[in-house]
Amino acid sequence: xxxxRPGTLAEALEAKAAHPDAVPIAGGTDVMVELNFDHRRPSAxxxxxRIAELHEHGRENGRIRLGAAVPYARIIAELGTDLxxxxxxxxxxxxxxxxxxxxxxxxxxxxxxxxDSHPALLAAxxxxxxxxxxxxxxxxxxxxxxxVKRNVLEPDELITAVHLAPAAGPQQxxxxxxxxxxxxxxxAFGLALHPAERRVGxxxxxAAPTPRRATAAEEFIAGELNxxxxxxxxxxxxxxxxxLVAEAASPIDDVRGxxxxxxxxxxxxxxxxxGWAWSDYVNGGRACA
Numbered sequence: 001x002x003x004x005r006p007g008t009l010a011e012a013l014e015a016k017a018a019h020p021d022a023v024p025i026a027g028g029t030d031v032m033v034e035l036n037f038d039h040r041r042p043s044a045x046x047x048x049x050r051i052a053e054l055h056e057h058g059r060e061n062g063r064i065r066l067g068a069a070v071p072y073a074r075i076i077a078e079l080g081t082d083l084x085x086x087x088x089x090x091x092x093x094x095x096x097x098x099x100x101x102x103x104x105x106x107x108x109x110x111x112x113x114x115x116d117s118h119p120a121l122l123a124a125x126x127x128x129x130x131x132x133x134x135x136x137x138x139x140x141x142x143x144x145x146x147x148v149k150r151n152v153l154e155p156d157e158l159i160t161a162v163h164l165a166p167a168a169g170p171q172q173x174x175x176x177x178x179x180x181x182x183x184x185x186x187x188a189f190g191l192a193l194h195p196a197e198r199r200v201g202x203x204x205x206x207a208a209p210t211p212r213r214a215t216a217a218e219e220f221i222a223g224e225l226n227x228x229x230x231x232x233x234x235x236x237x238x239x240x241x242x243x244l245v246a247e248a249a250s251p252i253d254d255v256r257g258x259x260x261x262x263x264x265x266x267x268x269x270x271x272x273x274x275g276w277a278w279s280d281y282v283n284g285g286r287a288c289a
Contacts (some may be wrong), residue, residue, distance in 0.1 A: 001023075001042065001045065003044050004044055006047075007050050009051050010052060012051055013158065015046055015130065016155075017133045017155070021044065022041070025048065026068070027071065027102045029106065030109075032107060034112075039105060039168070041258060048068075048218070054161075055072075056077065063166075064079070064164050065161070066164065067105075067162055068106075068108075068158075069105055072098075072099040072100075073099045075087055075090045076091055083171075084170075085120040086121065089119065089120040089173045089190065090114045090116050090117070090173055092185075099266055103163070104162055107138040108159050109144055109151070110149060111151040112204060113149075113206055115205065119173060119204060120173050120190040121190075123202055123213075125194075126140075126164045127139065129159070129162065130152075130157050130158070130159055131160045132156045133156065136160070139152055148210055161178030161190055168193075168196055169186040169209055169281055170192075170276075172277045174275035175269075186262060187204070187207045187251070187262045187266050189202070189205070189269040189270055189273055191203075195281070200222055200242075202214040202245065204266065206256075207251045208251065214244060214247075214248035214249075216247065217241050220244055221241045221274065232278075238271040238274060239271065241270055241271065251266075
């Protein structure tokens with residue numbers, strides 16, 4: 001197995017073009033597990049740790065550009081106010097050691113339906129920045145996933161960043177697992193209020209072949225909320241929202257839970273997260289991680 005260690009992004013893109021089978025590695029929290037268990041034996045590893053711009057975040061055109069290799073620990077510490085939903089999701093990832101190494105770019109590259117960052121990215125309306133020697137393109141998070149552990153990346157492309165607008169309203173994230181730490185989600189749900197658009201964003205995780213939005217639930221609740229004179233949401237509205245979220249899922253039975261349990265749990269998570277976020281909005285606040 002070859003080990004390729006470029007020093008710049010341009011060198012990395014050239015290496016990926018020359019070695020399209022090379023597997024990118026930064027934190028290694030997914031790749032090294034697959035190697036250790038002999039689930040994958042690539043011809044080469046492409047080490048991205050020396051590429052500074054992948055480990056940086058900043059503002060571009062009013063949005064936050066989050067480098068693909070910025071670790072979860074820094075998202076929590078440095079972006080909890082601007083990206084509270086993603087920071088909440090980051091807090092649930094693995095152990096402190098994994099949060100210090102793992103990143104959103106790695107989560108996207110793996111494209112596991114159970115990836116913790118996906119629901120928050122979907123709810124916030126994130127765009128994925130993808131680069132190659134042919135140029136740079138942007139793909140909406142909802143269009144990035146194509147199947148179980150599959151995405152839109154071409155063999156010569158790398159994920160370089162994620163672009164998100166700073167939170168303009170409360171955001172929430174919840175997941176259910178067999179314990180509080182070091183657990184793969186049985187199911188997860190992200191939610192973001194977008195007051196200027198009079199819209200609620202959603203994201204489902206570990207509940208379908210790919211992470212996905214609950215668009216029918218979003219459309220329903222947008223017509224039920226009084227954004228200008230906010231008041232408590234009726235329980236019947238919360239329950240209908242939860243039911244529509246559950247209907248958006250396509251869960252399976254596996255060792256972590258049954259399809260029926262996942263559907264029920266998602267409806268509960270949807271009701272609770274909407275209630276928490278809307279309460280923050282009514283009180284003029286913004287949930288921060």
